[in-house]
Amino acid sequence: MHAQRIKRKLMEEASRPPAPPTHPSRPRSRSAATPLLTPIGPQTRPNGQTYEPRLLGGMEDLAFLRDARDHTEHVLMTGPPGSGKTALAEAAFVMDAKPGVPGLETIVGTADTTESDFLGTFVQDPVTGNFEWLPGPLMRSVLNDVPLLVDEIALIDPRVLTVLYALMDGRGELRIPMNPALEPIKVGPGWFVIGACNPDVPGAHLSDALLSRFHHHFEITTDWDLAADMGVPMDLITVIKNLETRKSKHTYEGWIPQMRDALAFAEAARRYGTAFAAHSLLRKCPAADRDELAKALRTKADYADAAPLALGERSKGSSR
Known part of the structure; x- marks a missing residue:
C-alpha cells in the first residue's frame, strides 16, 4: 500500500503542467525545466528487508540519492536512531553490488575513530610475521568507485574528518600518507560521501568546514x-x-x-x-x-x- 501511495503521488506531480517562467527573457530554472526523477521502486537491503521508498521534495528518495551520486553532490542525513538513515543509503545502492564488491562502503564513527580507520593500516600476519596493508573503507570505496557512508559522522573528531575534505572538494585522487609505497588512487564518477547522524546525541558536532562540503542536507523522520x-x-x-x-x-x-x-x-x-x-x-x-x-x-x-x-x-x- 505504501509503495502504491508513493507511485500515485509521483505520477500526480509529474502530470502537472510546468509553471511559466517568471520572465520570458530569462532561462527557466533547472527545477522547472527538468522533470521529476524516474522512481526506482522498493529495494531489498543486504539484510533481506524490503525498503519502501519515500518522497523527498517531490522526488523518490532512492532516485534522489542516485542522482546526487551521479553529480558528485555529497549528502548529509540527520534524524534520530532507527529512523531509517542507514536503510535509505543501503537501499539506494544495493543494486550496484557485485560479487565481492558491495554497492556501498560504510564506516560507523565514534569518538575514537582515527584516520587509519578510514584509510587503512598495516596488519601483521600471525603465520609469517610479515606486515601487510589492510585497506580501510575510504580507500576501498575509491578503489571500487562506490559511495562512502559515514554513519554517526557527528561523533568523529573534526580533525580526523579532514581526511575527507580534499576529496569532497573535487581532488581527483586519494593519497595514503601512512603507506608511501601506494600510488595515488584516481577517484571515479561513482564516488561520493553520504553523512548520517543524530544531531541531538551528546557529543555530536559537525564543523562549519564539513557542513559546507555537503551539497544537500535533509532530515529523516519515521514514516x-x-x-x-x-x-x-x-x-x-x-x-x-x-x-x-x-x-x-x-x-x-x-x-x-x-x-x-x-x-x-x-x-x-x-x-x-x-x-x-x-x-x-x-x-x-x-x-x-x-x-x-x-x-x-x-x-x-x-x-x-x-x-x-x-x-x-x-x-x-x-x-x-
Whole structure:
C-alpha cells in the first residue's frame, strides 16, 4: 500500500503542467525545466528487508540519492536512531553490488575513530610475521568507485574528518600518507560521501568546514503510515505520534521510539503477546524517560499494565 501511495503521488506531480517562467527573457530554472526523477521502486537491503521508498521534495528518495551520486553532490542525513538513515543509503545502492564488491562502503564513527580507520593500516600476519596493508573503507570505496557512508559522522573528531575534505572538494585522487609505497588512487564518477547522524546525541558536532562540503542536507523522520502497513499496532503509533506532538511544542524532551523500535515491538507482540512487547519497550527506554513513556503507554487499554521488563518469581514448570 505504501509503495502504491508513493507511485500515485509521483505520477500526480509529474502530470502537472510546468509553471511559466517568471520572465520570458530569462532561462527557466533547472527545477522547472527538468522533470521529476524516474522512481526506482522498493529495494531489498543486504539484510533481506524490503525498503519502501519515500518522497523527498517531490522526488523518490532512492532516485534522489542516485542522482546526487551521479553529480558528485555529497549528502548529509540527520534524524534520530532507527529512523531509517542507514536503510535509505543501503537501499539506494544495493543494486550496484557485485560479487565481492558491495554497492556501498560504510564506516560507523565514534569518538575514537582515527584516520587509519578510514584509510587503512598495516596488519601483521600471525603465520609469517610479515606486515601487510589492510585497506580501510575510504580507500576501498575509491578503489571500487562506490559511495562512502559515514554513519554517526557527528561523533568523529573534526580533525580526523579532514581526511575527507580534499576529496569532497573535487581532488581527483586519494593519497595514503601512512603507506608511501601506494600510488595515488584516481577517484571515479561513482564516488561520493553520504553523512548520517543524530544531531541531538551528546557529543555530536559537525564543523562549519564539513557542513559546507555537503551539497544537500535533509532530515529523516519515521514514516508511521509505512509502520502501520508493516504491522505496527495503531495504538503504539498513536502513543508515539502524541509524544512527537508534545516534543514539537517543547512539552516533552524525552526518548521517542522510532521505526526500528516499533518493528521490534510488533515482532515481540506477534510472538509473545502485546503485554510482553510493552514491557520490553519500556526496559529499552532510557531510565530518565521511562516514567513519561509508561504514562503515555498506559493511556491505551492494551498497555495499561506496562512496566519495565524484569525477571519475576521462579517458573512453576522448573525443576528443583
